[in-house]
Amino acid sequence: EDKVVQSPLSLVVHEGDTVTLNCSYEVTNFRSLLWYKQEKKAPTFLFMLTSSGIEKKSGRLSSILDKKELFSILNITATQTGDSAVYLCADQGAQKLVFGQGTRLTINP
Amino acid sequence: DGGITQSPKYLFRKEGQNVTLSCEQNLNHDAMYWYRQDPGQGLRLIYYSQIVNDFQKGDIAEGYSVSREKKESFPLTVTSAQKNPTAFYLCASSAGTGVYEQYFGPGTRLTVT
Numbered sequence: 116e117d118k119v120v121q122s123p124l125s126l127v128v129h130e131g132d133t134v135t136l137n138c139s140y141e142v143t144n145f146r147s148l149l150w151y152k153q154e155k156k157a158p159t160f161l162f163m164l165t166s167s168g169i170e171k172k173s174g175r176l177s178s179i180l181d182k183k184e185l186f187s188i189l190n191i192t193a194t195q196t197g198d199s200a201v202y203l204c205a206d207q208g209a210q211k212l213v214f215g216q217g218t219r220l221t222i223n224p
Numbered sequence: 225d226g227g228i229t230q231s232p233k234y235l236f237r238k239e240g241q242n243v244t245l246s247c248e249q250n251l252n253h254d255a256m257y258w259y260r261q262d263p264g265q266g267l268r269l270i271y272y273s274q275i276v277n278d279f280q281k282g283d284i285a286e287g288y289s290v291s292r293e294k295k296e297s298f299p300l301t302v303t304s305a306q307k308n309p310t311a312f313y314l315c316a317s318s319a320g321t322g323v324y325e326q327y328f329g330p331g332t333r334l335t336v337t
Contacts, residue, residue, distance in 0.1 A: 212267075
């Protein structure tokens with residue numbers, strides 16, 4: 116059965132810190148790994164990763180995939196209070212996404 | 225204005241009643257999905273549909289039913305057989321079931337008492 120595990124489950128840091136969120140996965144017929152940010156309601160798409168070792172970057176956020184070790188990380192540099200959210204990782208197998216339980220990130224001013 | 229709409233935002237029902245949650249998309253996406261989210265947990269797949277008039281059970285389909293009569297609409301019925309229906313329900317769509325990101329609606333929070 117496909118499985119996605121995120122760590123840590125909860126993280127509290129100060130504004131300006133750099134954080135690294137982890138996602139490990141086990142999936143048959145791997146196609147891609149996705150990261151989403153969920154604030155109050157709908158998750159919003161951040162990144163889709165399909166190839167190992169190629170970093171995807173958007174502003175202060177970046178993510179990379181290791182298909183050999185079956186994990187991905189999401190980095191956020193110079194954190195701001197607006198980065199406070201639940202970050203969800205999902206792997207895409209044959210026909211559906213399997214989500215991890217999420218990391219709740221809190222940025223204190 | 226393209227996107228996914230879900231209605232209502234909040235829904236309250238008495239135990240034993242069936243309730244239908246609406247999901248509409250104007251993105252011309254083929255695939256649509258229903259997820260359930262409980263406090264402190266990730267999303268769990270209830271049902272998904274790859275094409276009109278076809279749908280498959282996800283990981284937690286018991287107590288739920290769906291239909292896909294139109295490409296843009298994928299309503300979810302929470303039946304009285306669902307033991308713990310109180311949750312946040314999210315609808316999503318994607319261009320297909322290949323390597324495509326899913327886009328989410330704003331969600332419906334269902335409370336059953």
